[in-house]
Amino acid sequence: MRTRDFLEWPFFTPGHRELAARVDAWAFERFAGDGAHAEDRAAVDAACRELVRDLGRGGWTRYSVPGEVLLAGSAAHRTAGASGSAAGGGGQFDVAHGGSAAGGSAGGSGSAAGAGGSAGGSGSAVGAGGSAGGSGAAAGAGGGAAFDVRALALIRETLAWHNGLADFAFAMQGLGSGAITLAGSPAIKQKYLPRVAAGEAIAAFALSEPDAGSDVAAIKCSARLDGDSYVLDGQKTWISNGGIADFYCVFARTSPAELRPDGSVTARGISAFVVDANAPGFSIAERIDVIAPHPLATLAFNGCRIPVGNRLGPEGDGFKLAMRTLDVFRTSVAGAALGFAQRALDEALKQSLSRPMFGKTLADLQLTQAALADMATEIDAARLQTYRAAWLRDRGDTVTKEVAMAKMSATESAQRAIDRAVQIFGGRGVVHGETVEHLYRDIRALRIYEGATEVQKLIIARELLNAARKAQ
Numbered sequence: 001m002r003t004r005d006f007l008e009w010p011f012f013t014p015g016h017r018e019l020a021a022r023v024d025a026w027a028f029e030r031f032a033g034d035g036a037h038a039e040d041r042a043a044v045d046a047a048c049r050e051l052v053r054d055l056g057r058g059g060w061t062r063y064s065v066p067g068e069v070l071l072a073g074s075a076a077h078r079t080a081g082a083s084g085s086a087a088g089g090g091g092q093f094d095v096a097h098g099g100s101a102a103g104g105s106a107g108g109s110g111s112a113a114g115a116g117g118s119a120g121g122s123g124s125a126v127g128a129g130g131s132a133g134g135s136g137a138a139a140g141a142g143g144g145a146a147f148d149v150r151a152l153a154l155i156r157e158t159l160a161w162h163n164g165l166a167d168f169a170f171a172m173q174g175l176g177s178g179a180i181t182l183a184g185s186p187a188i189k190q191k192y193l194p195r196v197a198a199g200e201a202i203a204a205f206a207l208s209e210p211d212a213g214s215d216v217a218a219i220k221c222s223a224r225l226d227g228d229s230y231v232l233d234g235q236k237t238w239i240s241n242g243g244i245a246d247f248y249c250v251f252a253r254t255s256p257a258e259l260r261p262d263g264s265v266t267a268r269g270i271s272a273f274v275v276d277a278n279a280p281g282f283s284i285a286e287r288i289d290v291i292a293p294h295p296l297a298t299l300a301f302n303g304c305r306i307p308v309g310n311r312l313g314p315e316g317d318g319f320k321l322a323m324r325t326l327d328v329f330r331t332s333v334a335g336a337a338l339g340f341a342q343r344a345l346d347e348a349l350k351q352s353l354s355r356p357m358f359g360k361t362l363a364d365l366q367l368t369q370a371a372l373a374d375m376a377t378e379i380d381a382a383r384l385q386t387y388r389a390a391w392l393r394d395r396g397d398t399v400t401k402e403v404a405m406a407k408m409s410a411t412e413s414a415q416r417a418i419d420r421a422v423q424i425f426g427g428r429g430v431v432h433g434e435t436v437e438h439l440y441r442d443i444r445a446l447r448i449y450e451g452a453t454e455v456q457k458l459i460i461a462r463e464l465l466n467a468a469r470k471a472q
């Protein structure tokens with residue numbers, strides 16, 4: 001089995017190390033052969049459903065939901081018995097307008113709830129559910145649930161190394177249910193979260209719209225109170241798990257958009273809801289096919305009626321809730337990028353040692369050595385940033401800047417590393433079915449979703465400038 005020396009870094013507890021080893025062993029067995037699957041829509045949907053079930057059986061989707069949230073509801077015990085693991089996901093937002101709820105740190109002071117996570121601790125392998133950090137788990141900053149961000153990132157890194165779709169399936173269980181964990185009523189938590197943790201219900205996070213991606217405060221989808229129901233009208237697009245999800249956490253306007261003098265939209269007037277896939281008035285408007293296929297769709301809400309109890313948190317707090325959710329899961333996107341990049345480096349090392357060239361091997365040529373050195377160094381730097389951010393968050397620190405740095409550097413350097421690996425493979429590198437060819441497609445969207453690289457730069461600069469202004 002591979003050695004993963006970085007697990008000895010002081011960011012991790014013994015519980016995290018054991019977790020990483022167990023996920024790796026599980027994935028080696030699950031993806032023995034190569035885990036390849038057909039890429040037509042039906043095959044990808046089926047593979048995804050099966051992966052969610054298997055991740056549930058393996059105990060890994062339990063990390064999508066913090067243990068204390070599961071234990072709080074009696075239904076949680078249905079999922080007991082699994083050995084535990086971790087999950088992740090991410091999101092995007094409007095940082096351009098800073099201020100209020102914008103920015104990576106989720107809407108304002110005390111928001112980043114749920115961030116927290118399990119700090120250090122002597123830790124047995126895995127806590128009662130969703131924490132590898134052992135005892136001493138810190139309550140989430142802002143009073144939210146204690147996600148274990150290091151565990152989420154480690155699981156994503158490990159799964160991404162083995163299989164991109166498995167990483168995706170795992171990530172979405174956390175991202176898709178995070179708003180429920182953070183703001184759902186006890187009844188809503190009990191209804192959805194045990195099934196998410198067990199891999200029995202597929203979750204989705206529905207924020208983006210055709211005209212509201214990076215500028216997410218500009219969403220138009222509306223939710224009108226009508227007796228004991230809300231009625232939703234509008235569209236969501238780019239929704240991962242769209243078409244196979246059992247429920248969607250949907251962000252919609254409960255009051256009209258307010259414009260700033262410069263014409264941009266404020267973050268006020270947005271609320272969050274759970275919408276079941278069989279809710280009247282809900283439909284899949286269109287499926288979207290992307291370069292690394294996974295279930296993705298545009299959703300339509302036409303007079304879609306849901307019970308008032310399906311609202312998540314107070315009316316008007318939806319933007320903050322979306323940011324809080326993304327804030328928890330964004331570091332794990334960096335984790336996934338590390339997994340893809342490390343796999344590319346491992347494949348490149350093998351190929352360069354075995355490929356005969358000019359009477360030697362490719363590895364004997366200094367230009368190859370330079371490429372390998374660049375890849376390894378960039379991956380190491382990104383990994384340090386990623387697990388530093390996760391460790392700080394698990395301590396309860398506010399780490400907006402560090403998380404943005406990790407997301408940007410891990411995804412951007414992974415793209416470069418994978419491109420170098422393709423180059424090292426020569427013609428073979430672009431053949432369908434080659435591992436590096438798949439990685440080349442797998443990595444691309446990570447630089448766009450959950451805050452594109454440009455948006456991360458804006459966050460980092462905003463944090464730097466705010467600190468510098470304060471210091472003046």
Ligand SMILES: Cc1cc2nc3c(=O)[nH]c(=O)nc-3n(C[C@H](O)[C@H](O)[C@H](O)COP(=O)(O)OP(=O)(O)OC[C@H]3O[C@@H](n4cnc5c(N)ncnc54)[C@H](O)[C@@H]3O)c2cc1C
Pocket residue numbers: 091092093096205206207208210212213214215237238239240241290296445448449450451452453454455458
């Ligand atoms: C594979 C995939 C899965 C996704 N899954 C989900 C999901 O599950 N749920 C969900 O809600 N959304 C999801 N998304 C949507 C994703 O979050 C958006 O695509 C992303 O936020 C970018 O929005 P956009 O596509 O509208 O691009 P735009 O917002 O139009 O951005 C276009 C470009 O402008 C850049 N830009 C943004 N701000 C600035 C600025 N101030 N200055 C200069 N340039 C700027 C961006 O970085 C980007 O390069 C997914 C997207 C993809 C591709």
